[in-house]
Amino acid sequence: MSTLQANVVTPDGQVFDAQVNMVSVRTIDGELGILPNHIPLVTPLAIGAARLKQDGEVKMIALSGGFMEVRSDEVNILAESAELPTDIDITRARAAKERAERRMQEAKQENVDFRRAELALKRALNRLEVAKR
Amino acid sequence: MANLKEIKTRIGSTKKTKQITKAMEMVSAAKLNRAQDKTEAFQPYKDKIREVVGSIAQGSEEVSHPMLQDRKEIRRTGYLVITSDRGLCGAYNSGLLRETYNLIQERHQSSDEYGIVILGKVGRDFFQKRGMPIMQEITGLADQPEYSEIKNIAETTVQMFTDEVFDEVYIHHNHFVSAMTQRVTETKLLPLTALAAEAEAEAVSTPDYIYEPDAETILERLLPHYAESLIFGSLLDAKASEFGARMSAMRSATDNADSRIDDLTLSYNRARQAAITQEINEIVGGAAAQG
Numbered sequence: 001m002s003t004l005q006a007n008v009v010t011p012d013g014q015v016f017d018a019q020v021n022m023v024s025v026r027t028i029d030g031e032l033g034i035l036p037n038h039i040p041l042v043t044p045l046a047i048g049a050a051r052l053k054q055d056g057e058v059k060m061i062a063l064s065g066g067f068m069e070v071r072s073d074e075v076n077i078l079a080e081s082a083e084l085p086t087d088i089d090i091t092r093a094r095a096a097k098e099r100a101e102r103r104m105q106e107a108k109q110e111n112v113d114f115r116r117a118e119l120a121l122k123r124a125l126n127r128l129e130v131a132k133r
Numbered sequence: 134m135a136n137l138k139e140i141k142t143r144i145g146s147t148k149k150t151k152q153i154t155k156a157m158e159m160v161s162a163a164k165l166n167r168a169q170d171k172t173e174a175f176q177p178y179k180d181k182i183r184e185v186v187g188s189i190a191q192g193s194e195e196v197s198h199p200m201l202q203d204r205k206e207i208r209r210t211g212y213l214v215i216t217s218d219r220g221l222c223g224a225y226n227s228g229l230l231r232e233t234y235n236l237i238q239e240r241h242q243s244s245d246e247y248g249i250v251i252l253g254k255v256g257r258d259f260f261q262k263r264g265m266p267i268m269q270e271i272t273g274l275a276d277q278p279e280y281s282e283i284k285n286i287a288e289t290t291v292q293m294f295t296d297e298v299f300d301e302v303y304i305h306h307n308h309f310v311s312a313m314t315q316r317v318t319e320t321k322l323l324p325l326t327a328l329a330a331e332a333e334a335e336a337v338s339t340p341d342y343i344y345e346p347d348a349e350t351i352l353e354r355l356l357p358h359y360a361e362s363l364i365f366g367s368l369l370d371a372k373a374s375e376f377g378a379r380m381s382a383m384r385s386a387t388d389n390a391d392s393r394i395d396d397l398t399l400s401y402n403r404a405r406q407a408a409i410t411q412e413i414n415e416i417v418g419g420a421a422a423q424g
Contacts, residue, residue, distance in 0.1 A: 009177050009181065014177065029346055040343065042344055043351070044355070066358070078182060080284065
């Protein structure tokens with residue numbers, strides 16, 4: 001089975017670096033799967049989980065925004081934060097989720113705080129989702 | 134003549150000070166190492182963003198973005214100044230602050246024409262005391278800062294440019310040259326006019342990307358990220374210089390303590406010798422008188 005090199009990089013360093021069979025991410029327009037020999041592509045990512053398929057095994061990584069660059073035999077994911085399930089602090093994510101929910105109830109819908117809280121909530125939910133698997 | 138006990142106490146206290154400065158030197162050296170590792174870990178992220186942004190800016194000329202263009206009228210300039218929280222690092226802060234202060238005085242007539250975003254306690258106190266407009270501040274950053282720690286301040290600073298609070302933004306920080314030398318540098322953060330030119334000069338051969346959904350949307354998303362990552366890069370650079378500066382400041386303090394101890398030991402020995410000589414003289418004198 002052909003493979004492609006997948007790199008996940010954050011400002012704090014490299015999180016993932018290995019050969020995989022398939023990469024699937026959530027872009028701002030929806031899910032996108034990349035197989036080897038894909039045409040070069042650049043796309044921004046939404047907050048969500050990246051799934052990296054490696055010999056029948058699926059690795060999950062929680063991503064917070066960023067973007068993906070695809071070349072024929074290489075995928076580079078650049079995210080503000082990227083965490084493997086083992087790196088996720090579940091208690092912290094849960095606390096963040098509750099805090100964000102509280103803030104969203106307090107703040108007005110069109111408020112900046114509301115949007116911030118919404119993003120925080122998305123990140124927290126994403127982390128919890130990835131950690132659960 | 135200083136009495137023996139007094140000199141002995143001073144030797145003791147100088148020795149203790151030396152132990153402290155020596156320990157701080159070694160701690161700073163270790164932190165400097167880690168800061169350099171951190172800078173290295175960050176490099177690929179920044180390079181990649183730059184490569185992609187550059188290739189977009191270079192590839193399709195129709196694509197434009199407010200962040201890539203100079204504003205016609207500069208009403209307010211933003212200065213992002215990176216200082217440390219603590220002292221004991223030689224001229225690290227004072228050199229930077231002096232230069233920034235002079236530059237601002239030179240360039241602007243009134244405080245409406247500029248705003249300061251400050252990192253670090255020393256700088257905050259400095260500008261506060263002089264009544265200069267601090268728009269944002271953050272203190273108590275970790276020695277090895279994580280991206281998430283400065284994400285907010287970086288985001289807001291970039292947002293301030295987008296909202297036209299600032300028409301241009303400069304970063305002032307100590308650039309790490311070597312462990313012994315730091316250079317005060319001013320870098321233009323926004324607008325990112327240099328970016329397209331740099332990409333052109335390097336002429337990196339990038340594949341013809343498909344932009345999904347389109348180049349404009351990607352620039353919209355990527356440019357703020359890029360600017361934020363530049364701020365983070367400067368912070369890491371500044372941290373490395375801080376430890377370098379602290380290390381060499383502590384090293385010279387240790388050296389000073391050493392030579393001080395030598396001097397004191399010499400005068401201690403002299404005083405002791407003089408006391409012995411005097412005692413012998415007295416004994417000899419006494420014996421002669423009895424004689």
